[in-house]
Amino acid sequence: MRQFRERFPIFEHTTYLNSCSMGALADEVRASMIGYLDDLERDGSLWATWVSRQDEVRRRLAQVFRTDPTQVAVTASASAAVSSIASAVLTDPRRPRVITTELEFPTVGQIWHARERQGAEVVHIPSTSNLGIDMKALDAAVDDRTAIVSVTHVCYRNGAMTDLAPVIELAHSRGVPVLVDAYQSVGAVPIDFPALGADFLVGGVLKYMLGLPGVGFALASPATVQYVPSITGWFAARDIFAMDIHAYDPAVDARRFEGGTPVVPCLYPAAAGLGLLLEVGLDRAWEHSRRLHEQLRQTVLDIGGTVVTPAEHHGPMLAVEATDDHALVAALEGDRVITSCRDGNLRISPHFYNNADDIEIVGKALQRHRHLLR
Numbered sequence: 001m002r003q004f005r006e007r008f009p010i011f012e013h014t015t016y017l018n019s020c021s022m023g024a025l026a027d028e029v030r031a032s033m034i035g036y037l038d039d040l041e042r043d044g045s046l047w048a049t050w051v052s053r054q055d056e057v058r059r060r061l062a063q064v065f066r067t068d069p070t071q072v073a074v075t076a077s078a079s080a081a082v083s084s085i086a087s088a089v090l091t092d093p094r095r096p097r098v099i100t101t102e103l104e105f106p107t108v109g110q111i112w113h114a115r116e117r118q119g120a121e122v123v124h125i126p127s128t129s130n131l132g133i134d135m136k137a138l139d140a141a142v143d144d145r146t147a148i149v150s151v152t153h154v155c156y157r158n159g160a161m162t163d164l165a166p167v168i169e170l171a172h173s174r175g176v177p178v179l180v181d182a183y184q185s186v187g188a189v190p191i192d193f194p195a196l197g198a199d200f201l202v203g204g205v206l207k208y209m210l211g212l213p214g215v216g217f218a219l220a221s222p223a224t225v226q227y228v229p230s231i232t233g234w235f236a237a238r239d240i241f242a243m244d245i246h247a248y249d250p251a252v253d254a255r256r257f258e259g260g261t262p263v264v265p266c267l268y269p270a271a272a273g274l275g276l277l278l279e280v281g282l283d284r285a286w287e288h289s290r291r292l293h294e295q296l297r298q299t300v301l302d303i304g305g306t307v308v309t310p311a312e313h314h315g316p317m318l319a320v321e322a323t324d325d326h327a328l329v330a331a332l333e334g335d336r337v338i339t340s341c342r343d344g345n346l347r348i349s350p351h352f353y354n355n356a357d358d359i360e361i362v363g364k365a366l367q368r369h370r371h372l373l374r
């Protein structure tokens, strides 16, 4: 992985372990942003180029998720993707129920609860002691009034990874579609979308996918063709350039979950980041970061720290209990070790560009600030 690490200049001066918040910037991602300005300066208006850039991002996302580009919608954020999906699945008054969890990122909970004004009923399934989904409670909750089951893949607060297969199986056995928020795993954990069998999967490119803010996405399986969003825009039309103001004619593939003009400057770095990720390979990246995750867990335990993330099912991020999480992040930053925190936990998130030395460095820094660990 050394040859890839060299393409991230931040490692020349900083121990960067915060990919769960924002990925490190690669040389080619930086250059692609400048490339956007070069294109604009040289050619002026670039509508056709922009559509083709969006399609390039779509194709690369399809490659990452081992699916077809027709199952990929490129959006401005994960929130935009979830909102569009929500507007499509909550249309039948006989099915007002949304079954979700206690592990969601705020945007997902908020989008579902925003629908209560139109009659939605939102149910949160409790977590088990090892931060999984309480399957008994899920079994009791999913009924014939349920419109969707909405679950997170990896929890942004504690790093626990949900076993999605039984959740999808249970929902599908009752004819209920499943939305997976995989923002905390995409780009780090290999996901085969067709094999997973979820109906929808949302995420964005700015974390483990090495892009910048401004590009999210939704994957929509062919089974979702009956769901048509009312949160929409002209880039979701069957023919973007038909320019028809007298009819709504959405694309029949996943593109119908798109909206207006994409955040064009960010499509360039999204394509570059995804290109680099595909060059590394998802399987190889995950194998590497899983090893670092285990080294990190042992390092924290050796210091006498408390790891929150379950050992048996986890994503790329390791959460550690802190007495004052913000003070700990600031203290580490003073040592040029970049992490983040949520909910009282320190979050340390290695990716393929990190190495065993980074883990040793963060371990030594944690030892120095031991008083801030619980």
Ligand SMILES: Cc1ncc(COP(=O)(O)O)c(C=O)c1O
Pocket: 076, 077, 078, 079, 080, 105, 107, 108, 152, 154, 156, 181, 182, 183, 184, 203, 204, 216
């Ligand atoms: C798990 C998860 N879901 C959703 C989001 C929100 O994504 P966006 O800001 O693109 O809507 C985030 C952002 O960090 C996240 O970590």
